[in-house]
Amino acid sequence: MTSAPGPGIGRLNTIYRQGVLGRRPVVPADFGELERRARRASSARAWAYVAGGAGEGRTMRRNRAAFDKWATVPRMASGAVERDLSVEVLGERHATPVLLAPIGAGALMGADSDLHIARAAAATRTTYVFSNQGCNPMEQCADVMGDASRWFQLYWSKDEGLVDSLIARAEASGARALVVTLDTTVLGWRPQDLNLGSLPFSRGQGIAQYTSDPRFRQIVAERIAAPAERQATPVTLGAIRTLFAMTRNHPGSFWANLRSPEPRAAVETFLDIYSNPGLSWDHLATLRERTRLPVVLKGILHPDDARRAFDLGADAIVVSNHGGRQVDNAVASLDALVAIRDELGPEPTLLLDSGIRSGADVFTALALGADAVLLGRPYMYGLALAGQRGVEDVIRNVVAELDLTMALTGARDIASINRDLVTAQPT
Incomplete structure (x- = not known):
């Protein structure tokens, strides 16, 4: 009896067989080309908002440089023919450790953006974190996903009644976790948008x-x-x-x-x-009384904040600098992950957001202590190129590369990916 190929081999076979027929992928397999083609397909306003960062872009560059500081150390002759990419997070078994990050104003990249993304997430068995700044109501997104896994991102409004209303709707829509974004109590300084005088929300997009x-x-x-x-x-x-x-x-x-x-x-x-500049730990302490959902706090970069989040009863945190979009010259999310994991130990559930571009990046993040990761800009670029199919292709490519990296490093499952398989490179 032969074993079925993993998602990596399956993806290679699909693409190469199409190549025999003279067909090339619409969605490039590497991030650099994906980004270049997506930029050509996007308006200036769309590109500024989705691809832009805070200030001089140092946080965005630092996010990538943090991954370059670590090298993978493959191990040989493991005999790992099959690999298990599933992972348990917040009591739920996910098909892979890749989730889709919430991204607002997605309609800049294509009409009914959130519906396309939701369908792609369901088709690839990928958890989608609905954006509080989405362009389609959460109920519509839930309808097209069926029983597929989704979470909901919450921006804490100045109006407490609105906070409760959004939470109640998320629960009714089948969200399996509430992700409260902490790092956007005010918008950061984003020159690409400012130079165009462009804020999508002022045009009614993303609300x-x-x-x-x-x-x-x-x-x-x-x-x-x-x-x-x-x-x-x-x-x-x-x-x-x-x-x-x-x-x-x-x-x-x-x-x-x-x-x-x-x-x-x-x-x-x-x-x-839409957002409360006065958001405090006192506000967050009320969440246990306001929802039955697992609570995830997103935007944490300091070990002391991480510890306080768990002391307040958070079920998980997302180590994130908002993709470099809020504070220029901030610490890289991956560096913060390492510090927080070292400080808090193996037990707390830590997710990583910001800087993930490939399956190899996912592998590095998992090796350094992430339980799962959130993928952001790459899937939006896939949306710009080919709608739902483009999002699916990006997800499948990232997961395929993760699977192949596991095969080539001897990792049979996600738990096998640890710091023994990476090494810090001299600076």
């Missing part, structure tokens, strides 16, 4: 979780009923285009929206309350 929320709609209605003194907006071609964008992106009929104050009021309300 679908809000415009579909009963508490948010109540706040908007109250705002319309009691308008505050506002400075008149100059009538320019740009202002008219922005108004049309708000109108198109708001739920309902375009023509009805165009005659209504609601789209503009929704955008203004979102910008006023």
